[in-house]
Amino acid sequence: MPLLEARKLTKRFGGVIAVNELDFAIERGEIVGLIGPNGAGKTTLFNVLSGFLSPTRGKVLFDGLDITGWKPHRIAGKGLVRTFQQNLLIPEMTVLQNITLACHLSSRVNLLGVLLNTRSTRNNEKASLQDANELLGLLELGEVSGELAKNLPHGHQRMLGIGVALAARPRLLMLDEPATGLNAIEMSRQMAIIRQVRDRGTTVLLVEHHMQAVMNTCERILVLDFGRKIAEGTPNEVATNERVIEAYLGAEYAAKRKEPDGQVR
Numbered sequence: 001m002p003l004l005e006a007r008k009l010t011k012r013f014g015g016v017i018a019v020n021e022l023d024f025a026i027e028r029g030e031i032v033g034l035i036g037p038n039g040a041g042k043t044t045l046f047n048v049l050s051g052f053l054s055p056t057r058g059k060v061l062f063d064g065l066d067i068t069g070w071k072p073h074r075i076a077g078k079g080l081v082r083t084f085q086q087n088l089l090i091p092e093m094t095v096l097q098n099i100t101l102a103c104h105l106s107s108r109v110n111l112l113g114v115l116l117n118t119r120s121t122r123n124n125e126k127a128s129l130q131d132a133n134e135l136l137g138l139l140e141l142g143e144v145s146g147e148l149a150k151n152l153p154h155g156h157q158r159m160l161g162i163g164v165a166l167a168a169r170p171r172l173l174m175l176d177e178p179a180t181g182l183n184a185i186e187m188s189r190q191m192a193i194i195r196q197v198r199d200r201g202t203t204v205l206l207v208e209h210h211m212q213a214v215m216n217t218c219e220r221i222l223v224l225d226f227g228r229k230i231a232e233g234t235p236n237e238v239a240t241n242e243r244v245i246e247a248y249l250g251a252e253y254a255a256k257r258k259e260p261d262g263q264v265r
């Protein structure tokens with residue numbers, strides 16, 4: 001049984017079919033890329049999978065459970081957690097506080113326990129702090145753990161966003177364009193860290209428009225165009241797929257590539 005499965009998943013906005021009869025599956029332990037030109041439906045698909053939008057038609061199964069139409073917090077509670085294209089941090093809190101809060105929220109301490117400072121809450125807090133520090137180490141944020149989130153350079157803010165998602169202990173982590181605004185060095189470090197997250201047991205679905213980053217990071221890639229899956233395969237298979245090249249560069253370019261001298265004019 002796959003960890004995640006979409007069956008004939010469809011999302012319409014009025015006349016626009018953003019996600020169109022999509023079928024795909026993600027197995028446990030995979031790191032899968034999701035690519036496609038702007039407007040292909042990637043973010044909409046994330047929103048539908050994670051419960052921020054309900055699908056017009058079709059089903060989402062997570063670990064065999066039909067989660068179609070569930071609310072986001074309930075889906076996150078089952079272990080499907082996503083990040084957003086924008087950072088969602090608490091700017092006036094430090095890096096450590098942001099992560100600790102997120103660890104804390106996911107450890108389900110009850111508010112009354114916090115207010116009464118019960119022993120189990122105190123133990124829970126200690127465990128949250130330990131989890132937070134371990135996460136910061138993994139994300140290479142240990143040295144800036146005392147900085148306010150709002151003062152971090154952009155690259156560190158993006159990593160902190162991933163940390164907040166990881167604090168919820170996801171089984172499937174869905175990342176929406178995590179490398180936006182990063183330079184080449186920051187991007188390759190971030191991709192290496194995302195691979196480590198997977199190696200430690202979290203399945204990853206990665207949307208990223210930097211092709212090289214996706215190609216180097218993912219084992220399998222799904223390609224969307226106008227809400228439909230137009231290709232699926234290894235980075236190599238996808239990079240040489242005629243439909244993918246057409247979708248990205250236009251039919252004209254693809255036709256020219258077929259000319260006998262192979263020259264693109």
Ligand SMILES: Nc1ncnc2c1ncn2[C@@H]1O[C@H](COP(=O)(O)OP(=O)(O)O)[C@@H](O)[C@H]1O
Pocket residue numbers: 013016017018036037038039040041042043044045
């Ligand atoms: N809330 C919305 N209301 C109406 N149309 C939307 C909405 N969100 C996305 N769309 C449309 O759905 C299509 C897919 O968009 P999106 O999922 O953001 O693509 P991507 O993330 O691949 O760039 C686009 O045509 C976009 O304009």
Ligand SMILES: [Mg+2]
Pocket residue numbers: 042043044085
């Ligand atoms: Mg998008």
